[in-house]
Amino acid sequence: MTYKNNKKVIIIILVLIIMPTLLNGCNKKPIKIGFVGSLTSKQSQLSIDARNAITIGVERINSEGGIDGRPLELIVKDDQGSYETSLEKYEAFKSEGVQFVIGPMTSNLSDAVLDFKDSELLFISPSMSTNLLTGIDDNFIRVCPLVGAQSETFLEYVAPKEYKHLTILYDLSNKVYTEYLSELIKNNGESIIDTIDLIPFDSTKDNIEESFSSINMDKTEGILMISQATDTAFISQKISQIDAKPDLYSVSWSMTQDLIYFGGETIEGMNLIGVYRSPEPTPNQLIFGNSFYERFSYEPSFISIMTYDAFNILIEGIKATDDLTAQNVKESIYSIEKFDGLEDPIIVDEYGDSKRKYLIYEVVNGRFVPKY
DSSP, rough: OOOHHHHHHHHHHHHHHHHHHHHHHHOOEEEEEEEEEEOOTTTTHHHHHHHHHHHHHHHHHHHHHHHHTEEEEEEEEOTTTTTHHHHHHHHHHTTTTTOOEEEEOSGGGHHHHHHHTTTTTTEESOOOOOGTTTTTTEEEEEOOOOOHHHHHHHHHGGGGGGEEEEEEEEGGHHHHHHHHHHHHHHHHHTTSSSSEEEEEOOOTTTTTHHHHHHHTTTOOOOOOOESSSSHHHHHHHHHHHSSOOEEEEGGGGGGGGGHHHGGGGTTTTOEHHHHOOOOOOOOOHHHHHHHHHHHHHHHHHHHHHHHHHHHHHHHHHTTOOOOOHHHHHHHHHHHHEEEESSSEEEEEEEEEBBBBEEEEEETTEEEEEEEE
């Protein structure tokens, strides 16, 4: 047999060996995972941090060969913080073959989620803490603790300070969360604080200046800003320009690099109600943190960690069932007794609610430092 013929035989043999593998690989359709958040608004850093965390997760799974040989495909959509836009994006997910969505990110979109509770979409939110979605048999799972626990953590922390007057500024653009938390603190705090003023503002109408002027600076000893990072930074800057120096507080919604960047020295010493962080970082947390920093050149925020937890819960649910429908994956998640979160174990109940804790943080040298 000539060299030419030998070459033909070798090629035929290679084709016979390789083609089944290639064809099999072609049959492995990707598992589509959606992410939806507000990526073009003032609060975009929250969603950007979350999207980046999912990117780390998707890249990790794909580098390991996918799930049963199926790669993950991340499809990102911007809901613009709008109810109407959210509905459009959810319909788009369905038409594109997406069944699993991480998000939304803020509680003001709870109505949009409720309107889709009987659809083929399974939502897993890292941060929607509103009580309006509690105890409902829907297609909504969350990994954050409920808003009521924020009120308890805050009042427990400020009780020893024996304030006579406290002011709460809250943003109506996320009213489902901010107004409810404000009223919880006022109603439950009247036994330890003589006067609690509630002052709303609407960040979508840029009327913060007007609301700020309503603060009784001669009397208030503490100001709690239930707002997103850039607004919290702006209010802190305004406070720094006056003689009165009340204690400053905010919430986890503000705990992104935007607060550090725009707040600067004016937020040093601020205390925030954040999601619980373990005193010592877990091995998985260190691995994730290093991967995140290497990929995006900044440290992951609290929402990055929460989103990575949401992603891993979804992956565990997908791995636990052969029939990848929203309903089956939801049931497989509910059947798992406990998930290993980056910070602490996560238990998801039969309504998709998780039981986790909050913690007070302090801004020290431009970092969020937990106060145990």
